[in-house]
Amino acid sequence: MTWEMKAGCMGKPEKEAALHLLSFFPDIPLDMATYLSERNTLQDKLWPAVPLLPGVRKLVLHLKKHNIPIAIATGSRRRNFEMKTQHLQDVFGCFGNKIICGDDSHKIKGKPAPDIFLVAAKELLGRDVGVPDVQPTSEQQEVRRRGLVFEDGLPGMQAAKRAGMSVVWVPDSNLLDVNYSGVETADQILTSLEEFVPEAWGLPPY
Numbered sequence: 001m002t003w004e005m006k007a008g009c010m011g012k013p014e015k016e017a018a019l020h021l022l023s024f025f026p027d028i029p030l031d032m033a034t035y036l037s038e039r040n041t042l043q044d045k046l047w048p049a050v051p052l053l054p055g056v057r058k059l060v061l062h063l064k065k066h067n068i069p070i071a072i073a074t075g076s077r078r079r080n081f082e083m084k085t086q087h088l089q090d091v092f093g094c095f096g097n098k099i100i101c102g103d104d105s106h107k108i109k110g111k112p113a114p115d116i117f118l119v120a121a122k123e124l125l126g127r128d129v130g131v132p133d134v135q136p137t138s139e140q141q142e143v144r145r146r147g148l149v150f151e152d153g154l155p156g157m158q159a160a161k162r163a164g165m166s167v168v169w170v171p172d173s174n175l176l177d178v179n180y181s182g183v184e185t186a187d188q189i190l191t192s193l194e195e196f197v198p199e200a201w202g203l204p205p206y
Contacts (some may be wrong), residue, residue, distance in 0.1 A: 003174040010153030011075045011111040013102040047083035053152075054168070055193025057091050058206070064094040066204045071098035071122040073149075075110055075156075078103060098124045108132065112182070114163035121163075123148055129163075133187055136164070149194070151186075158184045168196065189206035 005024055018039075023128050034162050059087065063070050073082055073093075078101040085092040100106065108115035115132040122129050129144050130136035144164035151157045152170050160167035161180070162185035169186035170193055182190040190196060199205040 003172075004178050007154040007175055007178045007180065011151075011156040011159070013110040014077055017075075043080070044083065046089055047080065048178050050084045052091065053089060053193060058175050059150075059193055059196060059198075060094050062198065062206060063203070067124045068203065069098075070095060070126040071100070071120045073100050073116045075116070076100040077101060100124060102107060111153070112158035112162065112184075114159050117147070117149060117160055117163040117165060118144075121165075141187050152181055154178060157186050158182050161185070166201075169199075 001021075005021060008020045012020065014036065015032065018036055020034060022028075022030070022032060023115045055205050060070070060167070072095050073083075076084070081099070081101050098120075100116060100123075102110060103118075106115075106119050106123075109117055109132070110116070113132070118129050118132050121127040127147070128140055129147075130140040141164055144205070145166065147163070147165035149156075149160035149163075149165050150170065151160055151167055154171065154175055157167055157169045157171075158180070166187045168188045168190060170190045173191065176189075197205075
């Protein structure tokens, strides 16, 4: 699996990501349902031990302490999200019910479409940002610009920019060499969230 393949999977809904990956291996006699079943069995053994990336706990607890509105918008299925985070509730409990997953009932297109970030801002945080596929008003555009997204995936970075929001991109270094279609560029690229300086974005300092 190359990083070009992985880049196209990150942040996308499960079936869309699976179709993307399997398209690179047309000679393998493995249908999507079988692939997903076998993959899920292996992943389920690993999710409960997934660690946080450096800097995540410090940032989330800091934002929560200062009552900064926060939400999670992930392309992961909710069952997978819960399995990945149930042992990390000191951090993920800070979000309460402000979490939207790729298989929730919202009718949204997956990343790199901007839908999931707009729905999160509107329905979870109560911001008037308009709706996907409808030209926002100037006031809605201004509200969108005040949103700050943290992303590790390439499609997620693109989705945040297409939503009209600012994005701090913290990718694996291998993703920086991947060619992708689109003109989106992150507002800031970090090698680790430990490098994030809140006051540079108008947030309370650590």
